[in-house]
Amino acid sequence: MGNKPFTVLCVTSYFKGHEFMKQCKKEGCRVVLLTSKSLENEEWPRESLDEIFYIPDKNKEWNMHDVIYGVSYIARRERLNRIVALDDFDVEKAAELREHLRIPGAGETTARYFRDKLAMRMKARECGIPVPAFVAILNYEEINEYLAENQPPYVLKPRLQASGIGIRKIASSADLWREVDSLGDQQSFYLLEQFKPGKVYHVDSIVHERGIRFAVASEYGETPMSVAHEGKVFSTRTMRRGTEREKALLELNARVLSELGLKEGVSHTEFIEGETPADFYFLETSMRVGGAHISDLIEQATGINLWREWAKIEVLRDEMTYEPPKAREDYAGLLVSLAKQEWPDMAAYNDPEVTWRLKKHHHAGLIVVSPSFERVESLMAEYVGRFRADFFASMPLPDKPAD
Numbered sequence: 315m316g317n318k319p320f321t322v323l324c325v326t327s328y329f330k331g332h333e334f335m336k337q338c339k340k341e342g343c344r345v346v347l348l349t350s351k352s353l354e355n356e357e358w359p360r361e362s363l364d365e366i367f368y369i370p371d372k373n374k375e376w377n378m379h380d381v382i383y384g385v386s387y388i389a390r391r392e393r394l395n396r397i398v399a400l401d402d403f404d405v406e407k408a409a410e411l412r413e414h415l416r417i418p419g420a421g422e423t424t425a426r427y428f429r430d431k432l433a434m435r436m437k438a439r440e441c442g443i444p445v446p447a448f449v450a451i452l453n454y455e456e457i458n459e460y461l462a463e464n465q466p467p468y469v470l471k472p473r474l475q476a477s478g479i480g481i482r483k484i485a486s487s488a489d490l491w492r493e494v495d496s497l498g499d500q501q502s503f504y505l506l507e508q509f510k511p512g513k514v515y516h517v518d519s520i521v522h523e524r525g526i527r528f529a530v531a532s533e534y535g536e537t538p539m540s541v542a543h544e545g546k547v548f549s550t551r552t553m554r555r556g557t558e559r560e561k562a563l564l565e566l567n568a569r570v571l572s573e574l575g576l577k578e579g580v581s582h583t584e585f586i587e588g589e590t591p592a593d594f595y596f597l598e599t600s601m602r603v604g605g606a607h608i609s610d611l612i613e614q615a616t617g618i619n620l621w622r623e624w625a626k627i628e629v630l631r632d633e634m635t636y637e638p639p640k641a642r643e644d645y646a647g648l649l650v651s652l653a654k655q656e657w658p659d660m661a662a663y664n665d666p667e668v669t670w671r672l673k674k675h676h677h678a679g680l681i682v683v684s685p686s687f688e689r690v691e692s693l694m695a696e697y698v699g700r701f702r703a704d705f706f707a708s709m710p711l712p713d714k715p716a717d
């Protein structure tokens with residue numbers, strides 16, 4: 315390595331990723347941040363950043379011409395060794411930049427499998443991974459064939475969104491064509507698939523040299539769709555270890571990540587339970603840390619911080635090796651709700667198992683931890699009801715993700 319710095323460009327159009335940037339600095343890297351101009355006044359971890367560059371944005375949307383010119387300009391005097399997208403919406407930008415600057419890491423083909431819901435579905439189906447029957451909103455003859463072969467209800471979903479935004483439940487063919495019509499030129503950015511009524515699960519993993527080095531399976535309380543559309547309290551908890559369901563999920567997760575081609579990094583991958591227990595459909599995957607404080611849930615249960623481990627993997631140089639720290643095997647549950655109070659008082663949630671509290675304007679949230687699965691399960695059941703009564707407020711679903 316000599317005296318040349320190892321430089322990481324962190325790309326994020328949203329305000330996040332502090333632990334990642336701090337860890338890169340700790341690993342001896344030069345850390346350069348590329349973010350949205352509108353986030354200029356946020357409290358970035360400036361002590362860990364060597365340079366910050368801003369891209370003019372419109373609601374955090376960037377023009378890729380600006381980005382390519384901007385980063386190529388930065389590259390005149392910075393030798394960039396890695397480019398890392400910290401948010402889902404930046405994954406394809408980082409891939410395009412890596413391709414343009416010829417920098418190692420996921421290129422456009424791989425990044426697409428982890429970002430575009432149609433691409434991941436097609437690839438999974440090709441590899442024999444179970445997925446709900448689906449069709450692209452593209453060729454009308456194919457859509458009609460699909461409708462004749464598959465019973466409603468369906469879901470119509472944007473290929474490139476997140477957080478349940480833009481997803482609609484569709485009751486009939488007539489319903490579908492009405493929606494498709496109203497989408498106009500946006501149609502091709504959607505896909506249609508069968509609605510599966512089961513519970514939703516997520517597996518959060520660390521991947522190194524194409525192998526899973528760490529993975530935790532968790533079960534959402536209400537489905538993310540009911541949380542987003544019907545205003546339910548968000549909750550999830552880690553699954554009981556060693557059960558058939560947990561083993562089936564971990565296995566399917568490993569297949570998804572290996573077939574879709576994640577070489578290095580982290581992933582948040584989701585599944586829906588089918589008609590029989592332990593029979594799962596692949597819902598979606600990503601090459602980033604899960605949002606909604608899921609990384610805090612995993613850290614409380616296992617002691618492993620996914621952001622920090624991801625940073626260690628990204629900045630590995632030739633002479634370095636990676637081993638994840640030994641994981642604790644506790645169980646944890648996470649609850650988050652919008653709150654009608656500006657700073658909700660959570661003092662009454664004082665069981666000793668409460669190890670983490672959310673400090674965010676108009677939000678209530680906490681994590682409970684215990685070596686006993688039953689204890690976490692019963693606390694969660696009780697707290698979900700109490701959260702509803704004490705704090706709950708709903709807001710209309712935005713058409714763009716919030717920070």
Ligand SMILES: Nc1ncnc2c1ncn2[C@@H]1O[C@H](COP(=O)(O)OP(=O)(O)O)[C@@H](O)[C@H]1O
Binds near residue numbers: 471508
């Ligand atoms: N085929 C489906 N059947 C039933 N529910 C679905 C289906 N696809 C999505 N959903 C619901 O919508 C939520 C969001 O969908 P998802 O594909 O995970 O997109 P994102 O989380 O990126 O918005 C899921 O967690 C689930 O609750």
Ligand SMILES: [Mg+2]
Binds near residue numbers: 477538584598
């Ligand atoms: Mg999802």
